Amino acid sequence: MATSFDNQAPLPEYEPQQIEPTMTDSNDNAGPCAMGDDSVATPWSDHQMVFVGGLHRSGTSLLAEILGSNSQASELTGTGVHEDEGQHLQSVYTPLNDLSGKMKGPGKFAWNPEAHMTERDAAVPAQLASSLFFDWSRYWDLSKPVLVEKSPGNMIKARFLQTVFPESRFVFIVRHPVAVTLATRRFSEVFYARLVRHWVRAHHLMLQDAEHIKHLRIVRYEDLVSNPERLLPELTELLGLPKEAPKTEIRSQINSKYLSDWATHDTAHRLLRVYARVKLERPASTFGYDLNDGSASNAVDPKIRPYLLLP
Numbered sequence: 665m666a667t668s669f670d671n672q673a674p675l676p677e678y679e680p681q682q683i684e685p686t687m688t689d690s691n692d693n694a695g696p697c698a699m700g701d702d703s704v705a706t707p708w709s710d711h712q713m714v715f716v717g718g719l720h721r722s723g724t725s726l727l728a729e730i731l732g733s734n735s736q737a738s739e740l741t742g743t744g745v746h747e748d749e750g751q752h753l754q755s756v757y758t759p760l761n762d763l764s765g766k767m768k769g770p771g772k773f774a775w776n777p778e779a780h781m782t783e784r785d786a787a788v789p790a791q792l793a794s795s796l797f798f799d800w801s802r803y804w805d806l807s808k809p810v811l812v813e814k815s816p817g818n819m820i821k822a823r824f825l826q827t828v829f830p831e832s833r834f835v836f837i838v839r840h841p842v843a844v845t846l847a848t849r850r851f852s853e854v855f856y857a858r859l860v861r862h863w864v865r866a867h868h869l870m871l872q873d874a875e876h877i878k879h880l881r882i883v884r885y886e887d888l889v890s891n892p893e894r895l896l897p898e899l900t901e902l903l904g905l906p907k908e909a910p911k912t913e914i915r916s917q918i919n920s921k922y923l924s925d926w927a928t929h930d931t932a933h934r935l936l937r938v939y940a941r942v943k944l945e946r947p948a949s950t951f952g953y954d955l956n957d958g959s960a961s962n963a964v965d966p967k968i969r970p971y972l973l974l975p
Contacts, residue, residue, distance in 0.1 A: 665875045667950050667965050706790075708797050712810045712904055713829045717818025718837035719866055720770040721847035723885040726912065727837050728814035730892075733911040734900065738805035739812040751815035754799040756792050757781060757824075760817045770816075771854035774866035779817055781824035782873070793828045810905055820869045822877050833903050834877055836870060839885035840953050840960065841944050843922040845936070856936045857943075864947045871950075874971055882971045884951060886960040889916040894975035923958035 714737070716728045725747050732739025745752035751759040758764075760773040767776040774780070786792055804811050818825065819836050826832055845859040854862070874880055881902060887895050892914055897907045926937065937955075945955055951972070952964040962974055 665871055665967050667871055667967050706793065706797075707801065708793065708811075708829065710809065711806070713832040714810055714812045714903055715818045715822065715825055715832055715834050716812060716814040716837070717816060717820075717822070717834070717870075719819070719839070719844055719848075719863065720816050721844050722816075722839040723837045723888060724814050724816055726885075726914070727835065727883065727888065728812055729912045730888075730896065730910045730914075731810075731835070731900075731903070731905070732812045734810070734905045734908055736808055736905050737810035737812055737903075738808040739814065740800060740803040743803050747814075748803070749815045750800055750813040751817060753803065754796050756795050756799075757785075757821070760815075770852050771848050771859045771862050773817060774820060774862055774869060779820060780869055781821040782876075783823055783827045785824045786827040789828045796828065810903060819866060820873065822870075822880065823873050826877055832879065834880045835899065835903070836880070836882045837885055837888070838867065838882060838951050840919060840923070840958060841948050842926045842940070842955065842958060843885075843919045845940075846922040846925055857939050860936070860940050860943050864943060867947065867950075871968060874968075880971050881973050882968070883973050884960055886919065887973070887975050889914050889918070891975035895973060899973060919958065926958070 714731060716724055716731065718724045718727075728739050728748075731737055732741075740748045740750055740753070742748075743753055751757075758778060760779060761769045763769075763773060763776045763778050765776060767773065768779075800811075800813060815821075818834070822834050822836075826834075841860065841863040844863055845856060848854065848859050849856060852859075874882075879902075881899060883895060883899065892910055896910060900907055940955060948955055949963075950965040950968060952961045953959075954961065964972055964974075
């Protein structure tokens with residue numbers, strides 16, 4: 665999919681593998697995970713898996729909490745790990761903070777090839793699915809038909825997760841790059857310029873993978889917090905959830921502080937503004953983001969419009 669990200673370094677081309685269903689409601693007396701037999705029911709057969717992803721400080725926790733609070737859904741709870749992220753509860757793939765080399769964790773992970781997972785990383789899908797479901801199921805309410813798992817790295821692991829759990833739904837959240845950069849810098853030692861480049865890299869990978877994903881929706885943080893009553897009904901319907909008012913507190917003014925800081929005459933921010941104009945203007949405009957006033961308009965790149973939910 666060609667977008668304003670096309671000036672990025674080319675990525676390896678993958679031939680998408682044929683994804684065969686690994687679950688069915690038939691043969692209820694079979695074992696929970698008979699590899700190589702796609703007629704065997706599995707413990708997740710009666711559930712809709714929903715994977716939430718997006719960069720750190722983009723609103724993934726808010727989005728997952730909203731979806732997970734629906735009466736017919738369950739998010740991971742009581743885990744004891746950071747932000748109840750599924751990446752920290754499983755043994756199938758490496759969590760972002762534990763990737764090899766220096767490119768790991770917030771503001772860095774998208775540069776590490778180990779973080780970007782595709783069909784090629786799912787050699788035995790049924791076995792991987794069984795392991796992941798076993799690890800996560802202890803923290804879900806399995807009486808709910810929709811199960812929500814949130815980890816930032818899902819945004820560049822969707823092809824892998826779709827191979828493992830066919831018919832999964834993916835909901836990724838995007839936030840203005842200025843807000844993400846300044847918010848991430850508050851708790852990391854990554855330089856501003858590198859955070860800017862990381863925002864571009866991560867979303868470049870996400871959009872390149874998007875054309876291989878059967879059920880993907882992207883929401884903007886700004887739309888979610890400013891107009892949830894218009895955005896959420898369509899999203900919940902797509903996920904097979906009843907339309908309900910969100911039970912989570914939604915604060916709409918958080919971006920304002922970061923955008924105000926961005927507009928100050930602080931030397932570091934002045935240099936950041938100059939750098940960002942060069943690196944961010946075109947990629948940001950893909951999602952309708954304006955670097956001058958911090959707004960998010962509906963003037964998005966037509967090629968991402970099929971994935972992007974707008975209020």
